[in-house]
Amino acid sequence: MKRFSALVFAFLFLALAPFAQAKTYVNGIDANxxxxxxxxxxxxxxxxxxxxxxxxxxxxxxxxxHTPINWDGIIPALQAKKIDMICSGMSISEERKQAVNFSEPYYSIKKYIAVKNGSDLTAEEVFKGKYTLGVQRGTNEHELLQSRIDNEKLAITLRLYDSPxxxxxxxLNGRIDAIAIDSAPAEDAIKNGKAIKIVGEYAPGDDFGVAVNKENAELLKLINDGYELLKKDPFWQELHTKYLSN
Ligand code: ARG
Structure with missing residues (x-):
């Protein structure tokens, strides 16, 4: 009898285990x-x-x-359900909202122009001259700059990078004159001893949010509810202290 109940128990365990397992969601991330x-x-x-x-x-x-994906193709990957979410410093934008749903914002950033220490180039001058400006490919800063260049017929040349x-x-190598970069990665580079300085803002700031496939309302709710709890927890402040200067 003992052996029988042990068998029944083992059988039930094996049969039900898959249902007890938590669901796994894939977060597509920029690895750099x-x-x-x-x-x-x-x-x-x-x-x-x-x-x-x-x-x-x-x-x-x-x-x-967390699965690394090229930033350039990260929204198509979410639309194709290769990943379930993008929690990786993504700015909420009207254009992206056509393609994906966003969580509530969780962090605000500024859009900076930075130059090498020792350069006396200002943000205004960059836009007036024939300078080369570096920016990450597929970012909303890339789009913002391209439309400014087209609309205002600017002489600057954009050089595109896979990561800030x-x-x-x-x-730093002197291959470009300035970069357009969000505040947090710029401050992080400076904190890590990179000899660059922020010389101004070129567009209004924006907010980061988590992007989710439009069909996945269930996950979006989990994420929004999760941030609500996280923002009230001391761990939220710990994360700011550990990773951000504010
Ligand atoms: N503001 C930029 C955007 O959302 C930041 C992108 C960079 N984020 C990243 N994980 N590469 O397009």
Missing amino acids: YPPFSFIDEQGNAAGFDIESMNWIANKMGFEVQ PMSVEDL
Whole structure:
């Protein structure tokens, strides 16, 4: 009898285990967007957004897996359901809202122009002259700048990069005159000893939100409810202290 009930127990366990497992959602990330998402020295996904989403997943009862994807193709990947969300420093924009749904905003950024230390170029001058400006490909700053160039017939040349740290390196090498970069990655580069300085803003700031496939209302609710809890938890302030200067 004992053996029988052990068998029944084992059978029930095996039969029901798949149902008890938490659902796994894939977060598509830019692997080189410190301090929000990056790969650390141990090869693990790390950063403000990674730790936020891990906390939310744990509280809301799902699993999250962080998968690097080219920023340039990240929205198509979400639309094609190759990933379930993008929690990786993505600005909420009207144009993107046509393609995906966004969570409530969780962080505000400014749109900066930065130059190499020692340069006396100002943000206004960059837009007036024949300068080369670096920017990350597929960002809303890329779009903002391209439309300014087209509308105002500016003489600047854009040079496109796969990530902001790569544009910072080229700026330091003197290959470009200035970069357009969001405030948090710029401040992170400066904090890490990169000899660059912020010289002005070129567009109104915007807010980061988590993007979710338009058909996935269930996940969007989990994420919004999760941020509501996280924002009230001391861990939220810890994350700001660890990764951001404010
Ligand atoms: N404001 C930019 C955008 O949303 C930031 C993009 C950079 N974020 C990133 N993970 N690469 O397009």
